[in-house]
Amino acid sequence: MRIRVKKSVLTFRNAKQKNERLTMLTAYDYSTAKLIDASGIDSVLVGDSLGMVMLGYEDTLSVTMEDMIHHTKAVSRGVKDALVVSDLPFMSYQTSVYDAVTNAGRLIKEGRAQAVKLEGGIEVCPQIKAIVEASIPVMAHLGLTPQSVNAFGGFKVQGKDEEAARSLIEQAKAVEAAGAFAVVLECIPAKLAELITQSISIPTIGIGAGNGCDGQVLVYQDMLGLYSDFTPKFVKRYAEIGPQMEKAIEKYISEVKSGAFPAAEHTFALSDAVIEKLY
Numbered sequence: 284m285r286i287r288v289k290k291s292v293l294t295f296r297n298a299k300q301k302n303e304r305l306t307m308l309t310a311y312d313y314s315t316a317k318l319i320d321a322s323g324i325d326s327v328l329v330g331d332s333l334g335m336v337m338l339g340y341e342d343t344l345s346v347t348m349e350d351m352i353h354h355t356k357a358v359s360r361g362v363k364d365a366l367v368v369s370d371l372p373f374m375s376y377q378t379s380v381y382d383a384v385t386n387a388g389r390l391i392k393e394g395r396a397q398a399v400k401l402e403g404g405i406e407v408c409p410q411i412k413a414i415v416e417a418s419i420p421v422m423a424h425l426g427l428t429p430q431s432v433n434a435f436g437g438f439k440v441q442g443k444d445e446e447a448a449r450s451l452i453e454q455a456k457a458v459e460a461a462g463a464f465a466v467v468l469e470c471i472p473a474k475l476a477e478l479i480t481q482s483i484s485i486p487t488i489g490i491g492a493g494n495g496c497d498g499q500v501l502v503y504q505d506m507l508g509l510y511s512d513f514t515p516k517f518v519k520r521y522a523e524i525g526p527q528m529e530k531a532i533e534k535y536i537s538e539v540k541s542g543a544f545p546a547a548e549h550t551f552a553l554s555d556a557v558i559e560k561l562y
């Protein structure tokens with residue numbers, strides 16, 4: 284049996300010191316969160332990617348605080364051991380330090396997350412500092428920050444030239460200094476992610492950032508073959524659950540049509556005495 288231990292920001296701090304890799308997956312609902320937690324994951328992220336994989340939007344920009352709270356509540360009810368981190372959605376923290384602290388507080392108080400994540404570097408350091416001062420742990424997020432999709436002109440790899448690479452190293456140092464307990468590095472060259480990882484003392488969690496990070500995160504639908512709108516290069520498919528679901532559903536349809544389902548064992552009986560009276 285797996286030994287189960289409640290994870291916290293200390294798990295993240297200790298992991299970097301001990302050079303142990305951290306594991307993180309997204310979850311957006313109770314049943315999936317429960318399953319992922321029971322597998323022994325360190326952290327569950329209620330990502331604003333839910334706008335795409337759960338709600339069918341083309342990007343994450345339409346996701347609201349209400350969406351995030353709704354899904355964070357469900358995930359928190361399913362998780363016992365993992366650290367639950369919840370994304371602050373677009374325009375819930377960019378507008379002001381006040382909005383950032385208020386909305387971070389809602390994800391903790393109403394959603395029952397244990398930490399929040401927000402996108403950006405130096406420009407959001409006042410927000411990171413204020414949220415941390417309110418005793419809410421903050422995970423930062425640099426590189427391909429999807430809430431900037433329109434500024435980037437698409438979901439494009441970041442930090443490819445010298446200037447952009449230097450800037451990302453500075454941004455990582457800045458979010459650490461502002462008090463972030465970890466930082467997601469999304470879609471940046473592996474060598475740059477490695478350099479950033481060596482340059483700061485908080486753990487880096489990579490997605491499309493190579494093997495030199497202190498941990499990894501993926502969207503669970505991507506790694507299980509449950510999402511097919513696009514498959515980024517950084518995704519490894521650990522299972523093909525989507526096609527398995529399709530096969531099972533096709534079988535259900537054909538068995539209902541043929542009358543093979545439900546069988547006797549799926550059926551509730553009426554006693555002969557009652558049947559006799561009714562007929």
Ligand SMILES: Nc1nc(=O)c2c([nH]1)NC[C@@H]1CN(c3ccc(C(=O)N[C@@H](CCC(=O)O)C(=O)O)cc3)CN21
Nearest residue numbers: 332335336343429438439440502505510514515516517
């Ligand atoms: N299902 C899902 N998985 C994710 O990883 C994810 C989301 N949704 N939604 C929010 C963001 C958006 N992400 C994305 C989306 C597309 C690419 C993509 O198409 N990347 C290209 C690279 C383009 C380039 O070369 O610059 C690729 O081929 O991987 C990457 C990250 C990551 N996040």
Ligand SMILES: CC(C)C(=O)C(=O)O
Nearest residue numbers: 309330331332467500
């Ligand atoms: C991909 C991860 C890092 C994320 O921010 C999300 O799922 O929203």
Ligand SMILES: [Mg+2]
Nearest residue numbers: 330331332370
């Ligand atoms: Mg996100």
